[in-house]
Amino acid sequence: MKSKYRTVGTVAPHESAHLHVSGRAQYTDDIPEWQGTLYGAFGLSERAHARITKLDLSKVRSAPGVVAVITVEDVPGDKYIGAAKADEPVLADGLVEYYGQPMFAVAATSYDLARRAVKLAEVEYEDLHPVLDVQEGAEKESYVLPPVRIAQGDMEGKLNAGPHRHQGSFYCGGQEQFYLEGQVSYAVPGEDGEMQLFASTQHPTEMQLMISHVLHQPSHTIKVQCRRMGGGFGGKETQSWQFAVNAAMLAQKTGRPVKIRADRDDDFMITGKRHDFRVEYDVAYTDDGQITAVKFVQQLRCGYSADLSGAVADRQVFHSDNAYYLDTFDILSLRVKTNSQSNTAFRGFGGPQGIMAIEYVIEDIAAKLGRDPLDVRKLNFYGRTDRNITPYQMKVEDNVIHELVDQLEKTSQYRERRKEVDTFNANNRVLKKGLSLVPVKFGISFTLTQLNQAGALVHVYTDGSVLVNHGGTEMGQGLNTKVAQVVAEELGVDLKHVRSSATDTSKVPNTSATAASTGTDLNGKAAQVAVRKIKAALADFAADHYGCDAAEVAFVDNHVECGDKARVPFAKFVQTAHANRIPLWSSGFYRTPKIHYDTETLTGRPFYYFVYAAACAEVIIDTLTGENRLVRADILYDAGRPINPAVDLGQVEGGFIQGMGWLTAEELWWNDKGRLMTHAPSTYKIPSVSDCPAQFNVAFFENNNREDSIYQSKAMGEPPLPLALSVFFAIRDAVHAAGDRKAVPLMDAPATAECVLKALESVGGCPASKLGQAVEVAADHG
Structure with a gap:
């Protein structure tokens, strides 16, 4: 629809696009440096959980170029800070709780000298048992925050009544934000105790407050500025603090400007990721696939401290319904403490984790009943006039999921392509195709009301x-x-x-x-x-x-x-x-008007409105190698009245591909000592342009935002990401087809080649496995 406005609703180039492409956009590290600038680096723990019995920094202090060294004892104000509660030491305080935790910081006359100096520290540890696995943490009831539960209805009665019931579980890995510009802060001391900080951060005010607490100075003496970031994705919402605070402390101690720019490996090791999680579920449903009761136990790996895990876990709970009405439910959210980086915000903020849980259940129901998953989805949708109360007791008033999915079903030619995919699979033994159409209902607002x-x-x-x-x-x-x-x-x-x-x-x-x-x-x-x-x-x-x-x-x-x-x-x-x-x-x-939310009961109206969207993905897998490729994606997105359709289109495409990376390729792997081994571009793979499908169709659904948002537009940043679940479930559909649809595939995420091969084995559809078994049998028989 043509915009009725002169500027709003029209295509306009990104205000910094000409600077980005010409290399003239000024990021924090590009700011001309003051004379006498020093450069910081951290000394990192080499244990996941241990007491520090010796920390000898004498060689560090005498190293070439070193001007200052600080530990937690040098903090003039609060030694512990945090986004939700003060449970993170500015620098390790006699105890390290993850591999890569900063123990001390150095300021030197060059980055190279600072990084060389921190390696000279003599550290001895008394090892303690590290909890590295989310399931182990849940079994030990190791939590960073108390569990939260919401429930409604006669759960056991409905589960036992069936007529169909099954249980299952799955695991989904985390995701590194992998912003192109790493963490960087530049602190410049001024007169009378003033501190100017230039930082790559999504939350300048929080950096100001944390520096205020740590330096024991009022906020009006601290100024934080951010012109732009080279990506954030949630990784710079809270976790910029370690770089900002320590740069400010070193600047205060030396009286000279100090810049801390994290090396990519150090950035990976120090900062938190998207929360990986494990879900156990128990579901009852009718002969045609309508859910009568569902029970979730959500084990969210939070890392060693709270950070934003409470809000992330709440949003996982809030999105465990996705687009579906749940009459009887029991959702238990466990905020599990582990000896790993403190997980933090990531685009979607728990929403994708919640959506994945219910979509996994929907897929299982369809597989067990032999029905098309889209038909099961439609049957369980929120109603237009009834069946429209969420588990957190918010009425869904702006529901367009029926119309939107119907439109995408037609424009993507889902039914025709389903037949084509089935024909392809019947005629190909090694290559298998999969198809999936997944809806998304995403709540917009901070769940903590005061932030709105x-x-x-x-x-x-x-x-x-x-x-x-x-x-x-x-x-x-x-x-x-x-x-x-x-x-x-x-x-x-x-x-x-x-x-x-x-x-x-x-x-x-x-x-x-x-x-x-x-x-x-x-x-x-x-x-x-x-x-x-x-x-x-x-x-x-x-x-x-x-x-x-x-x-x-x-x-x-x-x-x-x-x-x-x-x-x-x-x-x-x-x-x-x-x-x-x-x-x-x-x-x-x-x-933001209308919103309210009880943090104790997890009920109220946490969201001003919902964004609705759906994606149809077609993939092909190689059953010999486990490799997969997305060949086509169709997306229909409810953007209300877009303020800038070109910018919004880029957000939908980018969010979708980033979500696809999370679910198919980006694997975080820690060894048995708790050390993150995938900590560089050489070992951690994000999607590239070659991973984009040859056919990538994105359209905006015609719809006004019924709420008084800015020019009736709707949010763009996070809702596109969980649309990539269509890719994951299309892969699972291809695996299902490889097993002649006789068994429900057991498949975790990300769907790497190894994961796909394991899933193929679970349904007896792995030619490589069968070939290996045949070779073994032949060898046994000479």
Whole structure:
């Protein structure tokens, strides 16, 4: 649908695209350095769980180029901090709880000298038993936070009544954020204890607060700025703190600027990932596949500290229904403590984990009944007028999943292709195809209600140019572009006249993280409020100055119109307004309405609205090698009224491929000592352009956001990622076909070649395995 607006809803290039492609975009590490800058590095633990019995840093302190060395004893303020609770030591405090935990930090005259120096430390440990596996942690009731449970109905009665019932479990691995720009912070001390920090972070305010606690200084002495990030994906929401805080401590100690830029291997070893998890389920269902009761035990591996695991686990619970009505349910969420990196936010924030659980169950039901999974999905959808209350007691009022899935079923030619896939599989012994269509219902808002607020500051200059500063951070997702479009639309000026500046805690304070897909919703609204304040003052002035009614004043086509009395170029008008002492700047504040949520009972309305989407994926697997390839993907996405269709299209495509990487290729592997062995691009593989399907069709579903979001748009960041579950289940469908659909495949994620071969063995569909058995039999018989 053609946009009724001049700027909003139109295609506009990303505001930094020309800088990205030319190499002139300035990231934190590109900022010209102050004279005397020092460079930091961490000394990392080589044990997963141990007491430090000796930490001799004498050789480190005397190493060439070393100016300062700090340990936890040098912390002037709080020695323990954290996003949700203060359970993370700034540096190891006599105990190490994961392999790679920072024990001390060094500032030297070069990166090379700093990294060489930390290797000189003499460390002795008293080893303790490490808990490395999520199942072991659950069995030992080792938790970072108490378990949470929500339940409804007569579970045992419904399970026993059937008429069909089965149990199962599966494991899904985590995911490294693998932002192209690694963790980096640059701390510059100023006068009278001031500290300026330039950081690659999604949450400047949290970095400000943590530095304040650690340095034992008030927040107004600390300024944090972020112009842009080279990707974040949740990995820079909280976990920038170790680099920011230690850079600030070293800067305070030396009186000189200090930069800590993590080597990629160190970044992998120090920082947390997407939570890997294990799910046990018990489900009862009817002859046609309608779920009558389902029970989940969700074991989420949190790592050694709480970080954001409570909120991630809550969102896993909230998305365990996905698009399906559950009448009788029991969902137990275990926040398991292990001796590994503290897992953290990742695009989707627990939502993909919850969606995967129910989709796995749906697939099992279809396989056991011999029905098409799409038919089972449709049967269990939330109703349009009934069967529309979620397990957390929120009414689903904006449901379009029926219409959206019906549309994708037709445009993707799902039924016709299902027949083609079956024909292909019947005629091919080694290569097998799979097809899957998966829906997504994704809640939009921070589940912690207080985070759903934002501020903005808008300046109109006398030459007609406009500068907007807001609390969101730009990490490549186009937030600054969209907010600038909102401001341009409100003022009726061309987009080229509006510029978004760096996020800065001294301009917009007390900001929320740029996360939970809320960046445009919150900051776009805050900017709109600020602009409308400016417009109101200007309209009153125009009415008085030109002799018209204030209601007749319009800001259009780079002009200000005052009924039939005047039409003045915008730049000339604001010059006149300034000469008459009319304010040309204002702040704006926005809080998301309607939402509320009880953290004790996990009930309420945690989400302002839902995004609906669906994806149809077709894959082909090689049953001899376990390799797989996505050959076609069709996506239909409910974006409401997109603010920038081109930027939004990129978000859908990118999120989907990132999700595919999580579910098919990106494998995190720790050895039996708790050391992460996949800690570099050589051992950890993310998708590349060659992994994109030859046919990649993305369309937007025609739909207004029924809530008063910014220009009726809907969120883009996270909902596309779980659409990649269609790829995983298409692979599982191909495995099922390889076993002649006689047995339900047992398949964990990611679906690497090894995992696919194991799944093939579980259904007796692995030619390589059969060939090996034949060779063994022949050898036994001479």
